[in-house]
Amino acid sequence: MRAAVWLVAAVTTGVTISTSGMASATPSEGIDVSTLSQSSLNGTDYVTRELTIAPGGTTGWHYHPGQVFGVIKEGTLTHYDSDCSVDGVYNPGEAISERSGTGYVHEGRNEGSTPLVMWVLYISPAGKPLVVDTPNPGCPFQ
Template identity: 40%
Template sequence: MSLLPEFRSNPAPAVGTRSRLLLRLRLGRREVLLRQTIIEPGGDSGWHYHDGTLIVLVTGAPLDHPGYDCRPVRYRPGRVFREPSGPGHRHLARNSGDRPLRLTVLYLNPVGSPLSRGVPSPPCAG
């Protein structure tokens, strides 16, 4: 029996993803959240951006993480990166590999913000 919460499927436009929230605390006008996400092979998050800054640890498979210009960006397992906030940093998280991709994400959000805000696919995404 695990004391950790179960993974739950993420809502559309995400496909083949599930997450669990491990920690949520409020520090003044900020909310700190720790979340784990699994993206199955062929799955993706849908195009989105965040109101707060994220610190992301990639494990399992590589993360394909193009921005709204569709320029390819790939983070290998073991990589930690910072994801900036705001609509100018729209992106997609995709697993093009053949094994599950795991993301451990620390969110530094304004209180009351959603974890992400969906946006339409850019024209270059075809």
């Protein structure tokens, strides 16, 4: 819950919206990404985004160089680990946090019939990409 409160506070600060200088994964089809706020402080980038994933949509396989916290606004997020197993199912109002680094490759999917909307806070070392695309780790689905 603390992560969700932090996320809402970060989103509502009114920080200038900008995406210059921030690298990110190319969203696959079915995903709309909007940057809500962005700032840097003491060598750390703080970026909030709203992700909307259409039914059947996916984030694609990736990892994050920094910490990630999110809260589900609408729909359901099904989260897969690199061993192809579901490591979490998140519904509206629930918070998610993701470990950082190459050892935590994962994918988020909307397996429901309505759009999935979530707010995400990325806390990353300054200048690092928020998301790094990776190949499918061998799962029988994309």
